[in-house]
Amino acid sequence: MNIIKHITTLVSAGRHPVSGEPRHCHNDSLAMTIGLDMAKSISAKHHVLHAGNPDNKALSEYLALGAGQIDVIPISDDTDVVDCLATQLNHADLILTGSRAESGEDSSLLPYLLAEKIGIPLVVNALAIKVKANTIEVLQFLPKGKRRHVTVKLPAIIAIHPLAPASLKFSYARQISGAIKTLLVPYTSTSTSVHKTQWQTLASIRKPIKLKAPENKSGHDRMMSAISSESKGGAVVNNGNSVEKAQVILGYLREHRLINF
């Protein structure tokens, strides 16, 4: 028997890093495509949920990508989305989302905060989802080409990895025939989001540079470290409390002059 009746995918408003044009967030679209395919194969209902401005042009791109209908919780700019999403997600058996938004605080913490708030399990970096009798099995991304299967009880939140294999199909016909529905009861939250009140958003001028310890390795070593985690070097810290562990990381960053405090 199929236990999943409602799948909800959370989508965020993206923003093109160069032009600043509103657009779909690619990672959320992957989640939505996986959700739609899954809903179709197990005849569940699929919902697309967004918290924000219903007039945002980015939303129509999700329609083009197959959303059909997008439910929008209309919230003002300074409202924290976690609270209002949590209240809206009571009926979902499975909640999908991308791993990280393209604008706003962009911290990739939303799935964690949401799981904590609703009190259901979270699996991150999912590449594929298989429906089992009472559970679902998630293929999880690990670095260096490694994968692992995680079985999780429902309801649950699954955050899809940006490299999940789903092909997006952008159709103008779906874009103009889809609907954006503003949910009637606007949610008012007491907690406010930091960035929305204090931050300014600009198009990025330069590509962000990844902070990396300079490597001084032979070609063979570099190849080995790209394909196996054993030969990466460094250390795995299992012992100690979180403060001690954080100290190790800080030490590493200082040693390689990636931070200067």
Place this chain on the structure above:
Amino acid sequence: MSIQHLITLLFWLATATLLAGLWRRSQLWRQGQSADFSWINLLAIPKRYFVDLHHVVSREPFIARTHVATAGGAVAALILVAINYGLMLYWNVLNWAILIATAIMLVGVFFVWLRRRNAPSRLSRGAWSRLPYSLAAFAIGLLVLSLPVSVLAGSVAVLALILLMAGSAELALGIGLGGPMKHAIAGLLHLAFHPRQQRFNGKLSTALKPIALDVITLENQEFGISKPSDFKWNQLLGFDACVQCGKCEAACPAFAAGQPLNPKKLIQDLVVGFSHDEKSSHDKNSKGTDAKFAGSPYPGMPIGEHSGSIHAPIVPSLIEAETLWSCTTCRACVQECPMLIEHVDAIVGLRRNLTLTKGELPGSAPQTLENLRQTATVGGFDRKARYYWAVDLNVKTIAPNIPVDILLIAGEGAFDMRYQRTLRALVKLLKAAKVDFALMGEYERDTGDTARRLGDEATFQKLAKLNIETLNSLSFKRIVTADPHVLHSLKNEYAAFGGNYEVLHHSTLLAQLAASGQLKLGKSDETRKLTYHDPCYLGRYNGETESPRALLKSIGIQVNEMERSGMRGRCCGGGGGAPLTDIPGKQRIPDIRIADARTIGAEVVAVGCPQCTAMLEGVVGNRPEILDIAQLLASTLELES
């Protein structure tokens, strides 16, 4: 009953059969969508036949003469038979005239037969192979029967009558049943009701036609062409005119490269599709198959595995998507087609459905369309960066309050470091000619050319409207561009959205400036053997083949022509989004073009398009140097100073 009366009977029987067949055929065409047309154009058929169609056929004089003899003889004989036997006059002098007409026809048929004996692979066999025999039967039968009665022994007359009946069946029955002779009727009607009437006014007609986007237009909620019945009825009629001569196949770069496209088979597949009505068959899912097609298959796709019907989706059961995505929209097929069939319109129509309705595109095409939607550039670049190559050149950038004579639009090539050299050379030339010009700067959005060829009419129209809005807010007299794709969109396709501009390719403007003496060019010190590659979007799409050659000549360079040049130039493989969809074949199209250059021993290939530059320079190994016209011209300025 005498032989004469038998012929009269046969004539009227055949005429009735033909009319019934024609009615049946026209019912098939009428399944298409409505189209603007005018009955008056029926009167234009003779002129269009003898001028426009013959202009194409006469490129191959042997077959042109063969056709004149065969068809001319046959038509004359039929008219004479209609008068003499149809109206039961039975005059002897008319019999002599029939005899002469059929004799001419027979000579023509003899040459048809000769050619069929070692036919080039582009010709279809199958039903077409029987044509010399059935036509000969008709001609011989009629010829014998029109001999003076005294000569005829009874048995000979009977034999001749049987031959005549067999031959007439090809005409009378064959047309209605979709045999080879249907080309005669469909071809003539196609001349009258051609979807691109401008072609007959001696003008080029290459702009794609816009489709409505605000509503879902067709009853099946689809954009573009999904099923054969989504074509306009006069397009279906046009497909029926195909004589399977394979000239399109021989000209098609994708076919030559072994990609799964053959424009001839594409047209025949569409004929299969609209000729089969599943509703009139007891099996509602029945389909017509392509098994009877007796020509070259789509490379790599065996014949007999595809089928379709009038109301069934074309892709993929009748035509695979890869076939459609292989096309470079070079229009070589249209240029060669003696029946003036419009392959590219059909292909783009089908692509529109895949793109706008299904959103299914191969390769990096989806990414490109997304870039166009989100950044108005093909490569997803920052629009501000488009004119970085000109920062040190001291050229002004246009603004609403700065009127200029000439607005220079760089196109997507401006982001490519190779093509920036061409653009810098062009700026140098314009400065040398003291032209009042300005760059478009960050106002410039992509013209949407690639989006449109890929079937994304929505993105094209959005970009077109934005560009027109911008251009209309600026003050300039003419636009010049070094990119023929920009030229084509702005000059030919923006008019449908209210953008009317005088747009010139840089070679045209430079040729004008050189001719008027405003641009003083030196002599080139280029001693290597040089050839010029015509960009499809400059030559076939815009008819400009002379200016580049005149310019090269004016700086003392002799142009050695490659095998296919001018209006019949071979494509570099860069158009129509083909490099993005990147359908695998046996070789790459630019390799074929470079092989053309190598064959004539060219060491330099002059070009006039960023796509051609990139495609031809992408050929690996020892190849001729690729230089833009502007570069060759600019280098003579250095010599002067």
